[in-house]
Amino acid sequence: MKIIKVFSYIIDKKVMNKFAKIAGVSLATLVLAAFSAQIALAAVTATITSPVAGSTYNVGQTVNLAAASSGTNLTVNYVWSFSDGTAGFTGQTGSVAFSTPGTKTITVMAGDSSGANDVETVNITVNATASQKPVISNIDWKDVTQTGVTITWDTNIPATSRVIYDTVSHPGTPDSAAAPNFGYANSTTEADVTTKVTNHSVTITGLAPGTKYYFRVLSRG
16 A cells, blocks of 8 residues: 655545545645645744733833744744843743833744744833933033033933033032022023933023033933
8 A cells, every 4th residue: 555644644545535536636736735734734923922012111120021822733932032132031931120211122932843933022111210310421512602502411311301500600419409400590491301312412592601601411311
């Protein structure tokens, strides 16, 4: 008795011919259908079940991760990765806590031993916590005129932008005086509130010509 092996199936040629006649197709067509069905069974579809796309978390908050897959009866391995460079890991479930705010893309790749795999991603938003203060650096000024100047600086996390200034010096830190201007006579309007930034630029106008000014930059995360 001659037999045909299609992947893991051992098929009796006479039985196949019988089914082919019943179906009104050729033996080759029936074998091709079985071949295609086996390929379809090998497909893997990955799904991230946690977190939900668009969810919001705070810096340092635990984000629970879970994935699922369909389309294969083989054992599936899961590999997680993150757009901000946070260390990835393997496993169907796990957790992560992000150390910086911003939009984070979470990716899982599900693959089985046949080599079939699929990738799923979700985006979440991570906000700075109230206790997380921006670190200010690279304070500079440019475009100096008789009555104006542009102040620039950087922060390590997205934050707002404001400059307080006066014609007299105010030694010490802003925390030593009362908010919101901490003893300074003048302040710009707080900018970059809706969309916070890490590269800040504030222009001050209406300064008195020939007058020395002292200033501080302020940013809220």
